[in-house]
Amino acid sequence: MVSINILKQISDYEWEIPQETRGDMRVPVRLFATRELLEAAFDDKSIEQAMNAATLPGLVGRVIVMPDMHQGYGFPIGGVAATRYPDGVISPGAIGYDINCGVRLLGSTIEYEAVKSQLGDLATALNQYCPSGVGSEGAVRLNESELNQVCEVGSKWAQMKGYATEQDLRRTEEGGCLAGADPTQVSKRAKERGRSQLGTLGAGNHFIEVDVVDRVYAEDAAQVMGLHQGCLVVQIHCGSRGFGHQICTDYVQEFQGAVKRYKISLPDRELVCAPLNSPEGQSYLAAMRCAANFAFANRQILAHAARQAFETVLAGRIRNWQLHQVYDITHNMGKIETHDIDGEPVKVCVHRKGATRAFGPGAPELPEEYRSIGQPVLVPGSMGTASWVLAGTEESMQRSFGSSCHGAGRVMSRHQAKREVRGETLRHDLETQGIHVRAGSLPGLAEEAPQAYKNVDAVVETVAGAGIARLVARLKPVAVIKG
Amino acid sequence: MTLSTASGFQEQPHTADWALEVWAPDLIGLLQHAARGMYGLMQARLQAAPRETYRFEIAAPDRETLLVMFLAELLYFTQRDDVGFDQFDLIYADERLTVEVEGAPIEALAKEIKAVTFHNLAVRETARGLEATIVFDV
Numbered sequence: 001m002v003s004i005n006i007l008k009q010i011s012d013y014e015w016e017i018p019q020e021t022r023g024d025m026r027v028p029v030r031l032f033a034t035r036e037l038l039e040a041a042f043d044d045k046s047i048e049q050a051m052n053a054a055t056l057p058g059l060v061g062r063v064i065v066m067p068d069m070h071q072g073y074g075f076p077i078g079g080v081a082a083t084r085y086p087d088g089v090i091s092p093g094a095i096g097y098d099i100n101c102g103v104r105l106l107g108s109t110i111e112y113e114a115v116k117s118q119l120g121d122l123a124t125a126l127n128q129y130c131p132s133g134v135g136s137e138g139a140v141r142l143n144e145s146e147l148n149q150v151c152e153v154g155s156k157w158a159q160m161k162g163y164a165t166e167q168d169l170r171r172t173e174e175g176g177c178l179a180g181a182d183p184t185q186v187s188k189r190a191k192e193r194g195r196s197q198l199g200t201l202g203a204g205n206h207f208i209e210v211d212v213v214d215r216v217y218a219e220d221a222a223q224v225m226g227l228h229q230g231c232l233v234v235q236i237h238c239g240s241r242g243f244g245h246q247i248c249t250d251y252v253q254e255f256q257g258a259v260k261r262y263k264i265s266l267p268d269r270e271l272v273c274a275p276l277n278s279p280e281g282q283s284y285l286a287a288m289r290c291a292a293n294f295a296f297a298n299r300q301i302l303a304h305a306a307r308q309a310f311e312t313v314l315a316g317r318i319r320n321w322q323l324h325q326v327y328d329i330t331h332n333m334g335k336i337e338t339h340d341i342d343g344e345p346v347k348v349c350v351h352r353k354g355a356t357r358a359f360g361p362g363a364p365e366l367p368e369e370y371r372s373i374g375q376p377v378l379v380p381g382s383m384g385t386a387s388w389v390l391a392g393t394e395e396s397m398q399r400s401f402g403s404s405c406h407g408a409g410r411v412m413s414r415h416q417a418k419r420e421v422r423g424e425t426l427r428h429d430l431e432t433q434g435i436h437v438r439a440g441s442l443p444g445l446a447e448e449a450p451q452a453y454k455n456v457d458a459v460v461e462t463v464a465g466a467g468i469a470r471l472v473a474r475l476k477p478v479a480v481i482k483g
Numbered sequence: 484m485t486l487s488t489a490s491g492f493q494e495q496p497h498t499a500d501w502a503l504e505v506w507a508p509d510l511i512g513l514l515q516h517a518a519r520g521m522y523g524l525m526q527a528r529l530q531a532a533p534r535e536t537y538r539f540e541i542a543a544p545d546r547e548t549l550l551v552m553f554l555a556e557l558l559y560f561t562q563r564d565d566v567g568f569d570q571f572d573l574i575y576a577d578e579r580l581t582v583e584v585e586g587a588p589i590e591a592l593a594k595e596i597k598a599v600t601f602h603n604l605a606v607r608e609t610a611r612g613l614e615a616t617i618v619f620d621v
Contacts, residue, residue, distance in 0.1 A: 044498045071498040073602035073618045097598040097620045134595040135562065192563055203595045204621055242562055245597040245620075249555055252601065256548060269547070269601035270618075413496045414621070441593055 002047050004039065007031070013466035016062075017051060024267065025054040030062040032400070032466050037067050037458060040411060044071035046078070052267045053081050058088020058275070060341050060348055064400045066355050067462040068409030068454060072096075074270030077354035077410075080403045083276065085336055085347040089264070090281050091273035092255065092288070094351040095334045097248040099288055100295035101206075101239030102173075102330035103378040103406075104303055105389065106323040107226040108233065110314065112212040112478065115232070118313055119210070120436050123479040125309035126208055127438035130302050131200045132483030134440075138199030140301060147195055148183040154293030158300040165325075168300060170367045172328040173357060176296040178335075182286035187250050190287075194243030194294060199301035203440070203483035205448055206238040208306065209380070211387060211475035221373040221391050221472045225326045233475060234310075234323060235380055235387060236302050239332065244291035251284045276349055285334070292333060299328055326389070327376035331356045331406035339401050350401050358392035358404035358469050377404050377469050381456035383437075383448060383482075384430050387475040388460045395467035404469040405460070408453035417452040418443055436479040445482060489611065492520030501596070501619040508612035510546060514553050514580070515571045517617060521554055524619065526593035527567040534587055535566055541580045546606040549580055550615060554599040557584065565589050596621055 007015045010030075015038060017029040029050045031038065041047055046069045053075050054063045060082050069078035074093040083089050115122070131138050142150065150157045155176025158164040169176045183191075201208060216222045216229050227233065240247075255272035258280045259265075264273060274280035307323050314321035334351045341348075350357075359365055359375040366375050374391035381387045385408070396402050412420075423442025426449050430437050439445040463469045490507035503520045507513040537560055543549035561567055568586035575581075602618040 046498075073500060073600040073620060077499060093600075093602075134592045135565065189559060189563075193559075204597075246559070249598050252598075253548070253552065253555070256544075256601070268603055270603075272601070410499045413498055414501065415494055415496065443593060 002051065004042060011466070013462050022051055025051060026057070027054050027059045028062045029054050029065060031065040032462055032468065033067045034458065034462055037454065037462060040454070041069055046071045046076040049074065049076040050079060052271060053079055053094065055267055056081060056083060056089055056091060056271065056273060057264055058083040060084050060346060061401070064403060066405040067459045068354070068405045068407050070410045072353065074268045075353050078405065079353050080355045080401055081351045082339065082348040082401050085349050086277035088276055088349060089273035090276050090284060090334055090349055091271055091351065092248050092251045092284055093270040093272065094353055095288065096332040096353050097245045098239035098332055099244035099248060099291035100330045101332040102295065102299065102328060103380055104236040104299045104328040105326040105376070105378050106234040106303060106306065107326045108231055108323050109228060109320045110232045110318060112230055112232055114318055115314060118317065119479050122210060122309065122313045123436040123438050123481060125313050126306060126481050129305040129309040130208055130481065132202065132440060132481065134203045134483065136200040136202060136483060137196040138301070140199045142195050142198060144191060147191055150198065150297050151181050151183040151186065151290035151293055153177050154296040155300045158297045163304040164300045168303065168325045171325045172296060173330055176300065176328065178289040178292045180286060181289035181293050183290055185283045185287040186247060186290050190243050190246035190250065193246050194241065197241040197243060198294070198298055199305065200241060201238050201302060201483050202241055203444060206483060208302070208481040209235045209477050210479035211235060211477050213473050214386065214476040215474045217471035217473060218391065224369055224373050225376055225389065225472065226324055227326065227389060227473045234306050235378070236299050236306065237380055238299060238302065240291040240295035241298065243294050247287050247291045251287065255280065288334060292330065296328065327378065329356050329378050337402070340398065352403055354406050355403045356406045357402055358396045359402045360392045360394040360397045379405055379407060379456065379460060381408050382450040382453035383477065383480050384433060384435060384450040385456055388456065389472045389475065390460065390463065390469035391472050393467060393470055396469060400468045404463050408456035408459060410452055411454050412452040414447040417447045417449050421446040421449040421451065430480070435477050439482045448482065490516050492516050492523065494524065495616060497618060501621050502616055503619065504614070504616045506611050506614040510575055510613060511573045513606065513613045513615060514550060514573055517550060517554060518557055518568065518571050521557070521596065521619070522567055524594065525596055527589055528591040529567045529569060529587040530590045532587065534585055536583060536585050538583050540582065542578060544578070547601065547604045550606065550617065551599050551601055551604065553580060553582070554617070558596060558599065594621065
């Protein structure tokens with residue numbers, strides 16, 4: 001049983017679990033949290049899971065845990081772990097089943113006050129144009145050859161089909177395409193599941209949200225991103241759908257044997273892994289990149305659908321109804337990056353599960369217009385509360401493998417949320433606050449109630465206080481679409 | 484939901500995902516109740532007809548892997564063919580499970596399960612037979 005007594009306080013926002021705390025830990029665990037958030041984390045198994053993650057072979061530096069941490073399966077949500085390339089390991093469970101689950105933010109110059117009376121129509125149109133819900137299928141159906149192309153080129157496929165602009169791709173992490181994807185490493189089953197799901201939102205905590213820029217904290221960065229106080233923005237949160245889920249399922253099963261072959265001992269079978277330079281590791285890496293590219297294309301097609309919805313409702317009523325891409329980030333991914341470890345550049349595989357890449361100013365991976373301000377970091381809150389746009393910092397590069405938080409983080413189980421919150425009451429409350437809701441399932445809506453999540457403002461205060469991100473803008477929801 | 488005291492399933496608290504405790508006198512019963520519990524969590528409602536039968540085999544080195552592979556297989560058919568199952572005829576011999584399941588097209592499915600995980604999974608022998616707690620990614 002772990003308790004807060006095992007932690008060493010580094011600052012108001014940082015804590016460390018020393019490596020010596022448990023005999024099988026290979027590195028320390030560094031947690032970004034206020035005392036209050038940390039105490040809440042002991043209510044579930046997230047800290048224990050972070051210590052388990054610290055047993056993965058080939059880890060460098062520390063396992064990092066973000067303030068929106070909560071219990072996952074094997075690896076905690078909000079966790080970041082870097083393994084040495086190529087002899088460290090890659091663990092599918094440390095990336096998650098929804099490979100490249102992420103967030104896209106579209107900005108506009110549409111003034112909230114000018115379209116306030118059309119927001120209900122806008123929510124309905126978004127709901128019609130963007131397929132959502134359990135097992136939803138999209139308007140885009142792919143044959144095997146087209147699916148292979150999506151796997152290989154990601155958002156570029158969407159651009160070739162007229163669903164994306166050059167700016168969309170430039171302002172997507174990795175340009176919307178991870179190199180090294182190999183569709184031959186993806187099972188027939190995953191392909192069967194992926195073929196009809198491109199351009200779909202899915203269910204669970206995935207959503208499309210229209211927000212208004214409530215407050216700007218960094219005028220320089222907001223200007224570059226095209227975020228204007230009082231104007232609308234759109235967030236799209238989803239991932240690689242059944243395609244990614246099946247790829248992870250396939251490899252977690254396959255790696256059960258790999259850990260025995262490579263004599264790797266782990267405290268949890270969901271953490272199974274294989275050396276990055278092994279045939280199993282290379283195969284998973286290539287398949288995972290296919291799912292990542294699928295997810296980039298998925299959010300791109302949904303962005304196209306959102307633009308169609310805006311055009312349908314607002315064209316002819318206001319002059320500039322267009323939506324421009326601010327950024328698209330992933331928060332479930334394994335990526336090969338170079339980071340400074342003890343003053344030396346080291347090539348590593350950074351596992352981020354429920355954590356966002358947050359590269360600081362000057363990073364060559366960023367589009368030119370963002371190199372002076374740092375990477376946009378998108379932090380959606382829960383329905384009815386704020387979301388945030390942050391920017392990566394030099395500190396994040398030094399202290400968290402260029403990573404930051406990804407959301408509010410759950411505190412209440414779905415079961416408890418459904419017991420305590422009635423979907424219909426919640427929808428009424430949100431509508432009373434001026435938030436238009438379109439939800440496929442009222443019990444599903446209840447599971448995602450604001451009280452099921454931490455206070456996103458406290459999460460953001462922590463990463464900003466610790467210096468691993470800076471505040472750019474706060475967003476306030478005005479329409480929510482959920483499957 | 485508890486089907487009987489000798490065997491059954493019950494949802495357990497989990498912050499982000501779903502955990503299902505399952506118990507039964509033997510391995511076949513455990514697998515059957517795990518499947519029923521999984522469809523219970525999804526709140527699957529099946530059409531009255533047509534009834535459909537699926538057959539498959541699973542070879543697994545241990546009981547935990549068998550449990551995950553069995554549920555993952557059902558989940559795959561459900562997501563591929565929009566079919567749910569409510570009858571499970573299982574034979575286990577020589578580390579091989581022979582499965583014949585019967586069900587019908589899904590009329591309504593309230594929740595989606597992304598995957599069956601190995602997280603802290605252990606099939607334990609207890610006074611009431613076999614027990615396991617399965618965590619589903621949702």
